[in-house]
Amino acid sequence: MQQNSFKNQQNFVNPAFAGIYDGITAFMPQITFYGVIATYLITALLNVFFVPVPMYISIPAAGAIAFTRFAIVFMDFLNPTGRRSPWPAMIATVLTMVAVIELGFSIQEMGWMGNKFWSVFLFGSSIIFGGYLLEINFVSKGAEAFGLGQAYQRSAGAVNSPTPTIQEQETGNVKAPAPRSRVPQSLVNMGHNGNAVLNNKD
Numbered sequence: 676m677q678q679n680s681f682k683n684q685q686n687f688v689n690p691a692f693a694g695i696y697d698g699i700t701a702f703m704p705q706i707t708f709y710g711v712i713a714t715y716l717i718t719a720l721l722n723v724f725f726v727p728v729p730m731y732i733s734i735p736a737a738g739a740i741a742f743t744r745f746a747i748v749f750m751d752f753l754n755p756t757g758r759r760s761p762w763p764a765m766i767a768t769v770l771t772m773v774a775v776i777e778l779g780f781s782i783q784e785m786g787w788m789g790n791k792f793w794s795v796f797l798f799g800s801s802i803i804f805g806g807y808l809l810e811i812n813f814v815s816k817g818a819e820a821f822g823l824g825q826a827y828q829r830s831a832g833a834v835n836s837p838t839p840t841i842q843e844q845e846t847g848n849v850k851a852p853a854p855r856s857r858v859p860q861s862l863v864n865m866g867h868n869g870n871a872v873l874n875n876k877d
Contacts, residue, residue, distance in 0.1 A: 704813075704817075707809065707813045708813065710809055711745075711806065711809055711810045711813055712745070713806075714802065714803075714805065714806025714807075714809060714810070715741040715744065715745055715806065716741065717802050717806070718737075718741065718774055718802065718803050718806060719737035719738060719740065719741040720737075721774075721778055721799050721802070721803075722736075722737040722740070722774065722777065722778070722781075723737045725778060725781035725782055725784075725785065726777065726781050727781060727784045727785075740770070740774075743770075744766075744767060744770050747762075747763050747766050747767065748763050748764075748766075748767050748810055748811075748814055749763075749814065750763055751763060751814070751818060751823055752817070752818075752821060752823075757822070757823060757824060758823060758824050759818055759823045759824065763814070764811060764814075767807060767810065767811065768807070771803060771804065771807040774803050775799075775800050775803055775804070778796060778799045778800065778803070779796050782795055782796055782799075
């Protein structure tokens with residue numbers, strides 16, 4: 676029912692496009708997910724091939740890095756609070772930069788210079804950065820579909836009310852934000868001797 680209503684909202688003039696885009700929207704999440712996994716594997720293979728350490732060290736190390744990155748990026752979906760954390764995207768960015776820098780040094784260690792170096796380095800970097808952009812966008816859209824809200828935000832010295840969790844929205848048991856403590860404006864005027872002087876105007 677939801678797919679049919681979505682299809683009707685698109686107002687396709689040619690019904691052939693309705694079938695094509697219906698198939699794209701149905702299978703694109705799976706295709707993108709396995710594409711992200713493939714970029715993890717290719718990045719790990721690049722590290723294994725170029726890093727100047729023995730295979731029995733580089734293979735498990737590259738696999739550990741790939742799994743760690745995957746687990747961190749998708750960690751928000753295991754968050755019981757229903758809110759997103761800014762750390763997974765930041766950590767994925769750092770690991771991506773480290774992979775690109777490591778690739779450049781490893782290619783130089785193999786003695787590839789000039790055009791050969793830049794050809795291999797740019798090719799490998801495009802795969803690494805492409806996988807990074809793919810996973811970040813996929814996780815962002817997945818969080819929207821999963822109903823995850825943003826983390827706490829601070830603006831103008833005040834804390835915004837947190838987004839209710841999925842369980843709170845379903846049960847209707849939404850907690851009211853805690854009242855902020857108000858400090859009287861006439862509480863303290865600091866003197867030259869460092870002692871607090873109370874203002875008696877209030």
